[in-house]
Amino acid sequence: MYDHKEIEKKWQEKWRKSGVFEYKGADDPRPKYYMLEMFPYPSGRLHMGHVRNYSIGDVVARYYFRKGFNVLHPIGWDSFGLPAENAAIENKIPPAKWTYANIDNMRERFYQLGFSYDWSRETATCRPEYYRWEQKFFIEMFNRGLVYKKNSEVNWCPKCNTVLANEQVENGICWRHGCPVEKRKIEQWYFKITEYAQELLDCLDKLPGWPDNVKEMQRNWIGRSVGTYIDFKFADSDETATVFTTRPDTLMGVTFVSMAVEHEFTAKFLEEAPNRAEMQAFIDEVKRLHLETRDENYEKKGFFTGKYLIHPLTGEKIPLYFANFVLAGYGTGIVMAVPAHDQRDFDFAKKYDLPIKIVIQPEDKPLAEPLTEAYTEPGILVNSGIFDGTKSTDAKKRISDYVIKEGKGRIGINYRLRDWGISRQRYWGTPIPMINCPKCGTVPEKIENLPVRLPENVEFSGVTSPLKDMPEFYETTCPVCGGKATRETDTMDTFVESSWYHMRYCDPKSPDAPFSRREVDHAMPVDQYIGGVEHAVMHLLYTRFFTKVLADLGYVGFREPVKNLLTQGMVCMESYSNDSGYLYPDEVYKKDGKYFTVSDDSPVNVGRVEKMSKSKKNVVDPLQLIDKYGADTARLFVLFAAPPEKDLEWSEDGVDGCNRFLFRVWNIVVPNAEIINKLKPLDKVDGAAKELWSKTHETIKKVGDEIERFHFNTAISAIMELVNATYKFKPETEDDKAVLAESLRTIILLLNPFAPHITEELAEICGMEQIVSTPFPTFSDEALVKDEMTIVIQVNGKLRDKISVSTSATAAEVEALVRAKDFSKFLKSGEIKKVIYVPGKLVNVVG
RNA sequence: GCCGGAGUGGUGAAAUAGGUAGACGCACUGGACUCAAAAUCCAGCGGGGGCGACCCCAUACCGGUUCGAUUCCGGUCUCCGGCACCA
Numbered sequence: 001m002y003d004h005k006e007i008e009k010k011w012q013e014k015w016r017k018s019g020v021f022e023y024k025g026a027d028d029p030r031p032k033y034y035m036l037e038m039f040p041y042p043s044g045r046l047h048m049g050h051v052r053n054y055s056i057g058d059v060v061a062r063y064y065f066r067k068g069f070n071v072l073h074p075i076g077w078d079s080f081g082l083p084a085e086n087a088a089i090e091n092k093i094p095p096a097k098w099t100y101a102n103i104d105n106m107r108e109r110f111y112q113l114g115f116s117y118d119w120s121r122e123t124a125t126c127r128p129e130y131y132r133w134e135q136k137f138f139i140e141m142f143n144r145g146l147v148y149k150k151n152s153e154v155n156w157c158p159k160c161n162t163v164l165a166n167e168q169v170e171n172g173i174c175w176r177h178g179c180p181v182e183k184r185k186i187e188q189w190y191f192k193i194t195e196y197a198q199e200l201l202d203c204l205d206k207l208p209g210w211p212d213n214v215k216e217m218q219r220n221w222i223g224r225s226v227g228t229y230i231d232f233k234f235a236d237s238d239e240t241a242t243v244f245t246t247r248p249d250t251l252m253g254v255t256f257v258s259m260a261v262e263h264e265f266t267a268k269f270l271e272e273a274p275n276r277a278e279m280q281a282f283i284d285e286v287k288r289l290h291l292e293t294r295d296e297n298y299e300k301k302g303f304f305t306g307k308y309l310i311h312p313l314t315g316e317k318i319p320l321y322f323a324n325f326v327l328a329g330y331g332t333g334i335v336m337a338v339p340a341h342d343q344r345d346f347d348f349a350k351k352y353d354l355p356i357k358i359v360i361q362p363e364d365k366p367l368a369e370p371l372t373e374a375y376t377e378p379g380i381l382v383n384s385g386i387f388d389g390t391k392s393t394d395a396k397k398r399i400s401d402y403v404i405k406e407g408k409g410r411i412g413i414n415y416r417l418r419d420w421g422i423s424r425q426r427y428w429g430t431p432i433p434m435i436n437c438p439k440c441g442t443v444p445e446k447i448e449n450l451p452v453r454l455p456e457n458v459e460f461s462g463v464t465s466p467l468k469d470m471p472e473f474y475e476t477t478c479p480v481c482g483g484k485a486t487r488e489t490d491t492m493d494t495f496v497e498s499s500w501y502h503m504r505y506c507d508p509k510s511p512d513a514p515f516s517r518r519e520v521d522h523a524m525p526v527d528q529y530i531g532g533v534e535h536a537v538m539h540l541l542y543t544r545f546f547t548k549v550l551a552d553l554g555y556v557g558f559r560e561p562v563k564n565l566l567t568q569g570m571v572c573m574e575s576y577s578n579d580s581g582y583l584y585p586d587e588v589y590k591k592d593g594k595y596f597t598v599s600d601d602s603p604v605n606v607g608r609v610e611k612m613s614k615s616k617k618n619v620v621d622p623l624q625l626i627d628k629y630g631a632d633t634a635r636l637f638v639l640f641a642a643p644p645e646k647d648l649e650w651s652e653d654g655v656d657g658c659n660r661f662l663f664r665v666w667n668i669v670v671p672n673a674e675i676i677n678k679l680k681p682l683d684k685v686d687g688a689a690k691e692l693w694s695k696t697h698e699t700i701k702k703v704g705d706e707i708e709r710f711h712f713n714t715a716i717s718a719i720m721e722l723v724n725a726t727y728k729f730k731p732e733t734e735d736d737k738a739v740l741a742e743s744l745r746t747i748i749l750l751l752n753p754f755a756p757h758i759t760e761e762l763a764e765i766c767g768m769e770q771i772v773s774t775p776f777p778t779f780s781d782e783a784l785v786k787d788e789m790t791i792v793i794q795v796n797g798k799l800r801d802k803i804s805v806s807t808s809a810t811a812a813e814v815e816a817l818v819r820a821k822d823f824s825k826f827l828k829s830g831e832i833k834k835v836i837y838v839p840g841k842l843v844n845v846v847g
Numbered sequence: 848g849c850c851g852g853a854g855u856g857g858u859g860a861a862a863u864a865g866g867u868a869g870a871c872g873c874a875c876u877g878g879a880c881u882c883a884a885a886a887u888c889c890a891g892c893g894g895g896g897g898c899g900a901c902c903c904c905a906u907a908c909c910g911g912u913u914c915g916a917u918u919c920c921g922g923u924c925u926c927c928g929g930c931a932c933c934a
Contacts, residue, residue, distance in 0.1 A: 213928070216851050220930045227934080245934060258934090300932080325932045335934045343848095344932055416933060536929080640872070641859060647927095649859065653873050661872085667887085705863080714861065717871035724871090727888085792867045797915035799867055836914055842866055846914045 002666040004630025008757040012111050020772050021065065021116045023072040026522035033069040034523050035061040036502055038531030038539070042077045042124075044102035046109040048571040048612055048638070048650070049532070051622050055635040056568060056644050056712070057530050058115045062753040063707045065116065066776040072523050073116055074505040076123035077103050080131075081494045082160055082176070085428045089460045095428040096456035099126060109623070113631045114756050116772075121508045125497035126428070130504060132451030133514035134496060135433040139444040140553050142434075146195065149442060151187040154421055161463045162425045163188055165493060166418050167221070167538045175538075188423035188490065189432060193545045197222055197415040199559075200544055209564030211645070214536045221537040223416025228400040230336065230409040232257060232309035235317055241265070241309055244331030244412055248403065249395035250338040252384035253359035255349065257309055258302065258323035259334040261286045266322075269305045279303060279322075286324045300325055300347045312408040313385070323348060331414055339374065346374040359383050360392045420542065422493040427458065427465035429491030437478035437485040445487075446479045452487065465489060498539055499546035502526055502561060514555065521557045526564075530644075533567040540565070566710060569647035571638070575607035575618035582617040585652075609649055620650055632755035633659040639712040639754055661720060662758055665751065668726055669744050669762050676745050677767035679738040684782065689739040692729050695722060696743045697783035703750045704776065712754070719750050749777050792842035793818055795826040811837045818843045 015021065024030075037057040040050060061073040077099075084095035091098075103124060110117065123130060141147045155164045157174040163186060168175045193200075201222050204215045227246035234241065243257065259265065261283045273279045282303040289298065302321040309318045325344055326335050339349035339356040349356050358367060360379040367375055378392045387395055403409035423432065431452040433445040445452055455473055458466040467473050467489040478485035500514070506523040507515035531539075540562075547561040576583040576595060588595045588604045595604040612619045625634050636658040642648040669676070685693040699722040706715035726744060731737045745768065752759040752771045763771050786807055791814060793801040800823060805814055815835050824830055827847035834846040 211852095213851055217929050220850065223930075223933070225933070243934080247934075298932090323932095325934095327933065330933045337934085342934070344934080414933075416930085533928085643860085646860095651859070651873070654859065657872055663887090709863075711861095711863090713859090714871080717861075720871055790867090794866080794915070797866090797913090802867080834914065836866095838866055838915095842915090844866080844914050 002663055002758065004632065004757070005627075007761045008112070008114065008631050011757045011760050012114055014760075015114070015116070015772070016111060016119070019120070021061075021071075021073060022118045022120055023074070023523075024070050026519050028070040030068060030070040032072060032523055032527075033061075033064040034072045034502075034525070034527045035064065036072075036074070036505075036526045036529050038529070038535065039076045039078050039498070039501060040106065041081060041083070042079050042099060042102040042106050043083060044105050046106065046622050048620060048622055050109075051113065051634055052571055052638040052644075052648065053530060053532070053568055054110070054113065054115055055638050056566070056710075057528075058113075058635070058756075059639065059707060059712060059753040060528055060710075061116050062756065062772075063704075063776060065772065066753075066774065068775065072121075072505065073118055074121040074123070074508070075110065075115070075117040075119070076121075076501060076505065077106070077125065078494065078498050078501070079103060079124045079126040080429045080491075080497055082162075082426065082428070085426060085460075088428075088458075089463060092460070094456060094458055096126070099124075099428075112626055113622075113635065116756075121505050123501060123504055123508050125430075125494075125501060126454075128451040128453050129511075130501075131430040131454075131497065133504070134430050134492065134500070135445070135450050135452055136447060136514070137500075137550070137553070137555075138492070139433055139447065139450075141191065141549060142444050144553070146192045146549060147189060148192065149187060149189050151185065153183050154186050154188060155181045156184040156186070157181055160426070163421060163423060165421050165495070165538075167420075167541070186423075186425075188421050189434075190419040190421050191545070193420045193542075194415060194417055196545050196548050197224070197417050198413075199548060200417075200541065203544070203560055207560065207563075207565075210562075211565060211567055214533065214540065214565060214567060217536045218541055221417060221541065225414050225416075227331075227412055227414065228403065228409050229332070229412040230312060230403055232312060232318070232336070235308035235310055241320065241334050242332045243334045243336040244414060245336055247338065247341070247396070248400040249381065249392045250341045250359055251313060251336070251399050251403070252381070252387065253338040253340050253357045254311060254318060254336045255339060255355045255357055256319045256321055256337045256345075257334060258321045258326050258337050258345075258348065259305070260326040260328035261322050261324075262328035263333045265305075269307065273306050275306075279305075282322060286322070289324065298324070300344060300351065302348055302352055304352075312403060312406070319354070321348075321352070329418070330416070331412075340371060341374050341376055343374040343376070346371070357383060420493075420545070422496055423490040424493055425465060425490055427454075427460075427467055427491065429494060430454070430497065431467075432488040432490055432492055434488040435476060435478060435485045436488065437481060437483060439483055440478055440480040440485075443478065443480050449479070454491070465491075467491075495539060495542050496546075499543045500550065502529075502543075503550070503556065517555065517557070520555075524556065525558055525560055526562045528564045528566065529562045530566045530568060532570070536567070566644060568644045569642065570611040571648050571650060572609045573612050573618040573620070573650040574609050575616040576604045577607060578602060578604050582615075584617045585620065611647075612650070625655070629655060629659045630662075630757070632662060632758045636662065636716065636755050640716045641713070643713055644710055661723070662755060664723055664727070665747060666758065666762065668723065669748065670765060672741065672744055673766045675737050675741045679734075679741040681742040681745075682735060682738050683780075685735065685739055687735075688732070689729075689736045692725055692743055693739045694783050694786065695725050696739075696746050697779040699750065700746060700777045700779040701784070707753065716754060719747060722747055722750075746777055749774065789840055791840075793821070793823075794842060794844040795823045796828070796846060797844060798826070800826060807840075811839065814843060818845060823847075 035057055037053050061071055065071045079099050084099045087098045088095045138147060155169045157164050159177040159179045160174060164174060169181050172181055174181055201224055204218060225246055227244055228248045229242050229244055231240045231242050270276055270279055302323045305320045305322055307320045309320050311318050337345040339345040340358045341360055356371060359381060361367060361382050362379045381387045381390045381392060381395050387399060390398060431454050433452045434442055435445055436442050460466055474487040474489055476485055476487050503515050503520050503524060507519040510516060543561050548559050550556045551559045576588045587598055589598055595606055596602060597604055633655060637655045640658055641654050699718050702718045703715045726740060729740055731740050748759045748762050749771060760771055788804050789807050791803050791805055792799060803817055814837055818835060823845055829847050832845055832847045836844040
């Protein structure tokens with residue numbers, strides 16, 4: 001009888017003790033394979049997303065182990081971060097204690113799922129042995145000018161009580177809490193990721209193993225645009241206002257210029273303005289709007305600066321306006337306005353009654369005046385002096401070149417990407433290793449004094465970081481002058497830790513370096529990385545950046561961390577609710593397609609299928625599932641129900657089906673244990689058993705191919721087919737039995753990466769070697785060769801017949817057989833015009 | 848608005864390079880075993896027509912390329928995701 005509880009525990013203990021999954025390092029002669037799943041935050045609660053993510057990785061790792069690779073399959077904990085702090089505030093437990101307890105708990109859960117990790121490399125980012133190296137990187141980056149401090153407007157989450165990076169804000173909403181983000185002006189540390197913008201963009205083209213959507217998301221995020229800087233002289237001074245534009249073809253249509261109120265010119269304009277109070281009021285209003293608002297589609301408003309500029313080509317006087325929609329941080333903060341060909345400028349011109357000058361006409365018919373909206377399509381230039389008649393697409397370059405030749409402009413490239421703000425005004429993170437000295441300013445801690453340790457025994461009196469109230473932490477001496485100084489009390493964004501953990505895994509215990517260059521260059525890049533798509537522009541962009549920095553600092557000899565990326569879909573489920581709110585799945589039952597509560601049989605509303613979430617109670621606890629069906633069933637289901645990159649819809653019936661399949665395997669293998677033990681595979685099989693023999697070897701080929709393509713669902717279905725075939729097969733001779741034995745043995749070996757416990761147990765029952773140390777089976781070409789093949793006969797592309805012919809039949813022979821048949825009633829002309837033969841597959845008769 | 852991706856039975860999904868559409872699973876139906884039920888095993892299962900070996904329709908919709916299109920091309924619709932006052 002298949003008893004998953006006993007079997008799974010037994011094998012988990014064996015694997016834990018044996019160290020079979022340990023990576024052997026750079027000295028091992030075998031080819032390496034680095035299999036990595038995004039490491040978890042140790043929340044203490046395992047959810048189905050974890051089960052799915054790590055099950056996918058485990059199949060691949062176990063496959064490559066048995067294919068003879070030196071596999072690095074590590075695990076660790078992304079253990080700094082806010083939840084620990086929030087728990088500390090609520091429950092009065094120090095974050096360190098809470099975190100370490102959760103790690104212990106999650107480690108047990110991972111054992112329970114039978115994952116093939118190299119536990120000897122387990123790493124937690126909240127340990128000083130880990131984050132000390134991050135502090136060293138920080139200082140070296142600082143010395144290289146890749147880190148700087150800036151007082152600027154940032155995103156502030158009132159719930160997190162800290163600053164967030166641009167990447168951590170989605171539509172003005174905190175990525176964690178879903179609460180609105182405020183704007184605040186705060187001094188904080190930045191990583192100069194913009195310095196790498198071009199390389200981050202260019203290298204995307206060299207990552208064929210990444211999904212297109214992730215690459216596209218990163219391209220969007222980096223947001224490169226090429227254009228022209230054009231200088232406009234002030235009418236009343238020698239100063240210049242430079243604009244950035246991607247539409248130099250519309251330069252002759254400029255009727256005003258708009259600028260951001262945050263621009264450095266503003267102070268001077270205010271001073272000189274006769275209506276200073278009014279201007280100040282406008283500026284304050286716009287700034288307030290920028291700080292508070294999340295909806296960016298507010299009404300366009302402006303204010304005349306009192307200044308005029310000279311158009312660089314026509315010499316006309318052009319008014320300069322403040323405009324609330326001009327972004328200070330993009331381009332130069334000043335924009336040339338072409339109301340006829342830009343909708344924002346059009347709206348603005350209408351409101352303030354500014355001239356609208358058409359300079360591009362569509363090729364077919366001229367625009368009807370007055371315009372009702374801006375014309376933004378390409379066309380032919382008009383009202384543009386020497387450029388009249390030029391196609392607007394050509395005029396971009398012509399006008400740009402002309403302006404540059406006149407010395408009034410230059411080519412410019414702008415990125416949407418902003419520098420990465422990494423300061424967090426929170427406690428549970430890596431201390432930023434910087435010191436403020438009244439005499440020497442802000443200076444880095446001495447390398448030999450690292451790590452700057454985060455005190456772990458702390459008490460929270462409120463939401464603010466306890467570090468700010470701990471003189472024993474922040475009081476120090478200046479590493480330069482030796483005088484009294486104070487430490488930085490902000491900590492780093494936890495995305496810094498996750499930017500390089502995959503490299504630490506290569507040499508996780510190194511006491512005097514973050515990792516050995518030799519080991520990291522050998523094991524990296526990660527051959528296969530697996531995680532959720534939600535990290536497409538956060539973690540995955542940061543870690544690419546960090547890798548390039550570490551390469552430039554001489555730590556690593558590669559510039560991209562991940563060769564192949566798989567973004568797995570979410571685990572989803574319908575939700576249930578009634579008047580009193582959401583209900584857990586085990587509080588309802590189904591009858592005739594409708595749902596009712598268990599408690600009082602009242603009807604239940606069914607919500608749409610969405611990501612499992614605690615708030616909607618549409619969750620299944622992996623622990624209950626493992627308890628009821630076992631880890632093998634849980635793993636098999638998440639792999640079988642959908643391809644890994646798609647969302648997976650949870651279905652209890654589907655789980656049941658997978659469990660049933662494992663029983664079917666058990667029930668056919670165990671009675672045949674003796675023949676599996678005794679009978680050796682045959683080199684050649686003829687007669688009745690040939691079909692099963694071929695099927696067995698076809699399945700070996702298919703399962704291997706499908707695992708390598710990440711089509712686990714079809715790999716599993718191929719094994720199911722083979723199991724079904726063994727059920728149908730009734731052996732009569734000794735040879736028949738040998739074929740059956742081989743099939744069953746093969747099923748155990750192929751199924752192992754998906755369901756490792758039951759297959760090891762069956763192997764033991766059948767007297768086979770332990771599967772972890774048994775190579776993945778290979779197929780015999782001989783078995784794949786068939787005597788007969790089925791040729792499909794189409795007439796004009798429609799299936800009409802099938803014939804069975806010898807595999808050695810020539811095209812002429814097949815064609816003759818087909819022509820001998822009568823297909824006249826399907827032929828339009830009544831006679832055969834042409835016969836197309838696709839060797840081994842089909843014949844299409846055309847006529 | 849711009850940029851990606853997807854749309855296949857009652858249902859989760861297959862179809863690797865344009866070649867038998869719906870493998871495998873679930874649900875359902877029937878049968879065997881059983882006093883009975885469960886479990887298990889066996890069989891059927893896109894829609895329509897015919898007693899029938901068979902025929903017609905069908906991969907969101909319209910059109911094209913091709914001997915042949917779920918697959919390639921153009922257009923339309925819907926859904927999902929990313930970016931968005933970026934000049």
